[in-house]
Amino acid sequence: MGQSSRTRLRLGRISYLNVLPIYYPLESGIIAHPFEIVPGTPACLNGLMADGRLDLSVVSSIEYARHPDRYFIVPDLSISCFGPVKSVLLLSRRPWTELEGESILVSSQSHTSIALLRILFAFQHGMHVRLVPGDCTEALARRDSPAAFLAIGDEALRLKTVEGYPYCCDLGEAWTRWTGLPFVFALWVVQRNAVDKGAGEIPVGMGALAAAKQWGCSHLDTICAEALRKGILRKEELEEYYRMLGYNLDGNEQSGLERFFGYLPQIGEVPEAPRLELFSPLASVA
């Protein structure tokens, strides 16, 4: 890593439309920040954080549960929903209830949604399925035709009306119907290490993220205009998409997150459900 890159905090960015309200204000220079921004899929950013190659990042929420001793959660920031999320979809040839014993292709870009799907099948429906990670777009192009596939992010937005898969289950909607709670797909986390090293830049970075969220969420017209350039959704669809996505991490989202984490030991993902430890400026002087 070069000298100049070390002086800036390395911040991960999911390369999907879902985070545009947070990253557009930073990337366009509207909000000043101390970051070098590193784009990737959620799975890739989870790996970079786990290896200590980013100082802070948006990650799959399950990544925090896997390494709670390494991270603090950035307060009041998440990618969540209460009801439909629109970009985490199980698309199926047959109704969900007829998938017993099937192999389901699940996007290898995802970690949290795969675990959520496993939980919904096992505990909501009492069904057994085999989840096989892979590339949904490639599989469909090869005419592999799985019985069902789980797509996330921009890929889900692109594939939601693909031919041959008339049954669509929105996993955010399924979770909220089942539990009455929001679902938190992603969190921003910071390395405890980076905080310990006393990088005074960390609180500055947190401030920039909070300011970016504030700006992005109060300028959704600008965000939609920018997102429109990607050519994935029409203007009205984008407006609805950003209306459904939540970026807070209040008590309700934290309850949803704790419920999700409570299932993870039962599916063998983690030995125990972690406590939620939020970053506080005091943590850096403790």
Ligand SMILES: C=C(O[C@@H]1C=C(C(=O)O)C=C[C@H]1O)C(=O)O
């Ligand atoms: C809401 C979404 O949630 C995502 C799902 C993730 C996962 O399954 O690991 C991680 C980050 C988010 O991008 C989405 O992809 O649109």
